[in-house]
Every structure is written in structure tokens, then in C-alpha cells.
Amino acid sequence: MRRTFLILLAASLHAGASVQAQEQSGQGAETVTALTAPIELPSIPPQKFTRNVFAGDKVRQRVFLPSYRVSFLVGAAASARTTDTRANVETVLSGAEPDLIQAITDRAYADLVERLTAAGFVVVPREEWRATSGAASLKVKPGQIEIQRMSSNGAKQSYALVQPTGLAAWPESAMPVNLGAVRTMTRELDATMVAPRFTVNYAYVQAKGGGSMAILSRGAQASFQPMIHGGPVIGGFSMEPWRVRVGQHGGFMEYKVDGALEAPGDFGLVSGRRGGARATSAGGAGVDTWEGRLGYNSQLTATGRFEVDPDAYARLALQALALQNQVAVDELKKARR
Numbered sequence: 533m534r535r536t537f538l539i540l541l542a543a544s545l546h547a548g549a550s551v552q553a554q555e556q557s558g559q560g561a562e563t564v565t566a567l568t569a570p571i572e573l574p575s576i577p578p579q580k581f582t583r584n585v586f587a588g589d590k591v592r593q594r595v596f597l598p599s600y601r602v603s604f605l606v607g608a609a610a611s612a613r614t615t616d617t618r619a620n621v622e623t624v625l626s627g628a629e630p631d632l633i634q635a636i637t638d639r640a641y642a643d644l645v646e647r648l649t650a651a652g653f654v655v656v657p658r659e660e661w662r663a664t665s666g667a668a669s670l671k672v673k674p675g676q677i678e679i680q681r682m683s684s685n686g687a688k689q690s691y692a693l694v695q696p697t698g699l700a701a702w703p704e705s706a707m708p709v710n711l712g713a714v715r716t717m718t719r720e721l722d723a724t725m726v727a728p729r730f731t732v733n734y735a736y737v738q739a740k741g742g743g744s745m746a747i748l749s750r751g752a753q754a755s756f757q758p759m760i761h762g763g764p765v766i767g768g769f770s771m772e773p774w775r776v777r778v779g780q781h782g783g784f785m786e787y788k789v790d791g792a793l794e795a796p797g798d799f800g801l802v803s804g805r806r807g808g809a810r811a812t813s814a815g816g817a818g819v820d821t822w823e824g825r826l827g828y829n830s831q832l833t834a835t836g837r838f839e840v841d842p843d844a845y846a847r848l849a850l851q852a853l854a855l856q857n858q859v860a861v862d863e864l865k866k867a868r869r
Contacts, residue, residue, distance in 0.1 A: 561635040566847035571643055571854045574795040577862055591867040594723035596656035599702045602637045603731045607690040610739035612752045617821035619752035620833040625734050627840040630677055633694050636846055640853035641696040647861045656723050666716030671709060672700035730856045731762050732849045734838055755818030756836045760799055760848040762856045763792030795851035800840035
């Protein structure tokens with residue numbers, strides 16, 4: 533599966549990208565100490581920029597989690613242009629092997645259960661909610677890792693979608709899926725469904741143009757800045773960030789956080805076309821077609837190949853996910869009856 537994953541990862545970059553993913557010989561997930569160590573939140577969970585949409589009744593004391601998905605950014609590219617200039621940025625993640633991101637997802641799911649329990653919720657065991665008649669009607673597919681590619685306004689991103697071991701994947705659609713089945717399960721269990729959708733990004737990647745008349749404006753610019761964070765992803769309604777769907781009798785509740793939840797720190801090395809590898813904390817790069825008055829018909833590209841240290845990447849990814857988990861718990865507490 534590892535080789536297949538890496539082939540998909542390389543293919544996920546836009547046409548013309550020169551960076552290729554290669555198989556890593558580093559430590560496996562079973563030797564990553566961050567997976568068993570206590571998770572420390574990197575910052576205080578935000579309160580002011582959380583949006584809520586309520587429908588139906590309040591959240592119950594008992595909750596069940598039949599779906600939990602983490603989207604790991606594995607490739608990102610962006611481009612911008614003016615009339616005569618073009619700036620590109622191309623990045624790829626290497627070393628975040630399938631067994632590692634699966635283990636991170638499993639640990640993050642367990643962390644959410646722990647935080648819900650500590651907040652006074654009763655988390656219904658899997659065997660109990662699976663025994664309901666509604667569970668038999670759930671529309672699901674096998675929970676193996678899959679790559680989803682998205683594009684918008686010159687930017688392209690590829691994510692590895694991961695479910696906890698033993699949980700199936702829910703179809704992604706613009707409308708709530710499994711609503712009828714969830715209502716039946718809610719009634720039979722006297723519990724509220726919680727279905728989080730979280731992200732782990734490795735960098736901020738952006739590109740922008742200065743307008744159609746480059747001689748009167750800045751020209752095109754592109755850049756990447758390493759930072760493990762949960763935050764916005766590109767795509768339609770089905771891949772909106774931070775979404776936590778809460779199924780209830782009369783409908784559902786959703787919330788999402790506007791912005792990014794960062795987990796600062798080095799998580800490996802980043803290299804480009806023009807030099808050796810640097811620590812990720814100092815590994816940002818950018819291009820600007822206006823600098824040095826490069827003139828017309830110029831095209832510049834910034835590249836970043838991220839070679840992660842498995843333990844450091846797991847530690848920061850878990851911090852970003854634990855922060856998202858805590859925001860979810862805080863929101864559920866507000867809505868609890």
C-alpha cells in the first residue's frame with residue numbers, strides 16, 4: 533500500500549511539477565514516541581471566531597461517533613499571472629507514510645473520546661451504536677486511505693483522507709448524508725451523533741497577481757511558508773474546514789472555525805531547486821516577478837520538497853488535531869441540554 537500511496541501522491545501535483553515523491557526508509561509508526569506521549573495543546577482554543585448553525589434539539593449527554601475523518605495535505609501548488617508574468621509555487625510532502633498518518637488519526641480519535649469524557653459526556657461504545665437498526669442503513673464505503681484532489685483559482689491541493697481504524701468512510705456530498713439512519717440511531721440510543729471533519733496542513737501556499745497591467749502594478753507573486761496547522765482547504769461545500777456535523781431529531785448542527793489553528797515547530801527539512809535542505813522553521817520561499825524589474829514574459833517558480841521527521845511531524849499534527857478536538861468539545865458543551 534505504501535508504494536501505491538506514494539505514486540498517488542506524486543500524481544496529485546499539477547502537470548509540470550518536477551518534484552517527485554520517493555519511498556522513505558525512515559522509522560515506522562510503531563517507533564514514533566509522539567503517538568503514545570501525552571498531547572499538549574499548542575495554544576488556548578479560540579472562542580471568538582466559531583460559527584454555529586443549529587437545527588433540531590439540543591445536544592444530549594450521550595454522544596456517538598460513527599464517523600471521524602482527517603484530511604492530511606500531501607501536495608499543494610498555486611500559480612498567478614499578469615499579462616506578461618507568471619509566478620508558480622510547487623510543494624510536496626514526503627515521509628508521512630500511510631501507517632504513520634493512520635496511527636495519527638487513531639490517536640486523534642482516541643483524544644477526542646478522552647476530551648468528551650472529561651467534559652462529562654458519555655461516549656457510546658462502537659459495538660452499542662453498531663447494534664442499532666439505523667446503523668444497518670448507513671451508507672458507507674471501506675475506510676482505506678484515499679487521495680482527493682481539489683482546485684480553485686489557480687491553486688491545487690491533494691489530501692489523504694483517513695478514517696480511524698475500524699470506522700468506515702462516509703460519502704462526501706453537498707447535502708447531509710445518512711440523515712435518516714442517524715435519526716433512527718439517535719432515537720434508539722437516546723444519544724447525539726458527532727461527525728468531525730478535520731485537517732492537517734504542512735504549509736501556507738499562496739500565489740497572487742498584480743493585475744492585468746504589470747507595468748503599473750506589482751506583477752505576479754508566489755510563496756510557501758512551512759507551518760503545521762488545521763485550517764481551510766480548497767473545494768466545495770463537501771470539504772469545508774472545521775466542519776463538525778451533529779445529527780439530531782429535527783435536523784443537524786454544524787460549526788466551523790474561520791482561520792487556522794497552528795502547531796508551531798520544526799517537523800523536518802525542506803529543500804528547493806536552488807539549494808540544500810533547511811529546517812522547516814526557516815524554510816519558506818517565494819518568487820516575485822517584479823523584483824529586480826525582470827521585465828516582460830518572465831516566469832518564476834518556488835519549489836518546496838518537505839522531508840518530514842516522523843516523530844516531530846506526528847507530535848505537531850497531533851497538537852493541531854487535539855486543538856480541533858477541544859474546539860469541538862467546547863462547542864458541544866455550549867449546545868448541551
